[in-house]
Amino acid sequence: MSEPHLTEPGPTILVVETDILVRHVIADYLRGCGYRVLEAATGEEATLILDVEAEGIDIVLADAAATGDREGFALARWLRETHPHMDVVLAGSPAMAAAQATDLCEDGPAVDKPYQPHQLGDRIRWLMARRGQKR
Secondary structure, rough: OOOOOOOOOOOOOEEEHHHHHHHHHHHHHHHOOEEEEHHHHHHOHHHHHHHHHHHHOOOOEEEEOOOOOOOHHHHHHHHHHHHHOOOOEEEOOOOHHHHHHOOOOOOOOEEEEEOOOHHHHHHHHHHHHHHHOOO
């Protein structure tokens, strides 16, 4: 199934993923769909990017299982407090979602791991439609 390519500039997505291969696959896929993508290997890197580009970032995709002060759920909680205009998409297991994510992102994590890139694309389009923005 081929993904639609945006004809107008789409949202900016910050992908926070420690696994470089996973991060590049997801980022390349999203760029191929026409999104502007920023990449961070850690929550700390994401924080530095957010210090400069916060108003231009629409969605942050992060691994729910990552641990640390600004990783996974901790990053999502911080974003909810400091950047409420951003949608947070956490990727993780259904059990993890039930335990922690319901207050951080609607319907828990955006995608259950393991996931295919098109599932992430579907979630992003859903978020943008909910916002009333072009997908």
